[in-house]
Amino acid sequence: MKNLLSIFILFISSISFAQETQTEEQLRVDMNTEVSSNSYTIDPLAPSKAAFYSAVVPGLGQAYNKKYWKIPLVAAGIGIxxxxxxxxxxxxxxxxxxxxxxxxxxxxxxxxxxxxxxNLIRGQKFHQRNRDLSLLIAVGVYVLNIVDANVDAHLMQFNVNDNLSLRPELQQNQIDYKHNMGISLSYQF
Known part of the structure; x- marks a missing residue:
């Protein structure tokens, strides 16, 4: 029984050692291969850069993300x-x-x-409330500007291609020739 147990442990350790060696060889091969022209690079600092730029100058993060049409919206949302x-x-x-x-x-x-x-007291309260509300709206749009630049920079890095797709399909039944509606989920390697 002890011999069988020791053979089993030796066998398991040799398999795990062989897998580690193979993995190291694969890593060496993968590191030496060139990047294909279809791949894209992911910049992990892009969202934080966009958020920083928008925090310094509102609208600059949108310019960094190349969403120029949002700059007048940010300017009006803070300026008004x-x-x-x-x-x-x-x-x-x-x-x-x-x-x-x-x-x-x-x-x-x-x-x-x-x-x-x-009436003077009511006028004071009315304009004080509207003044505070205006400042709150301006600060809210400023924060929304920063969040928008950050989220937009994150979403620009997603790989959107046809390798993973979820599409509606219309298929014809071969027996009674009626059309069946369905959803097709496909993943291509």
Missing amino acids: PLYYYSWNNNKYHEYRDAYKTTLAGGTVTGELANLSQD
Whole structure:
């Protein structure tokens, strides 16, 4: 029994040693072969570069990914809320200064002269809320810009070819000549 066990262990170890040697030889052969013209290279840093570029200058990551049509969308998505932030901030300060003037006993001139203190407070709250919302939208579009550049750079590296395909097929039944609908999944080596 001991002899049979030792022969079995020797046999298993020789098989595993032979497989390791064969694998090393295959690696040597694979490393010496040239890359075919059909293959493509994967740059693992491309998504992080695109995200970094978009973080530094919004829209630059889209230019890095060669999606130039997205640059005006990013510029408008960040620029318009920043414009409304500035406008609402100025209006907020106008209402606040007018309210402070009425509290001090002074007279307000201009378009806010006929408003009561309650209306001035409501105007302050309205423009403050819109100012904050505009800033939140601008920051959201900025973050979305970075995420879009990163995801787009990731998706550009996927191999999309006909080796793996999932297609709908319409086949004719040979018995009654009716058409059957189905899905075909094919993988080519």
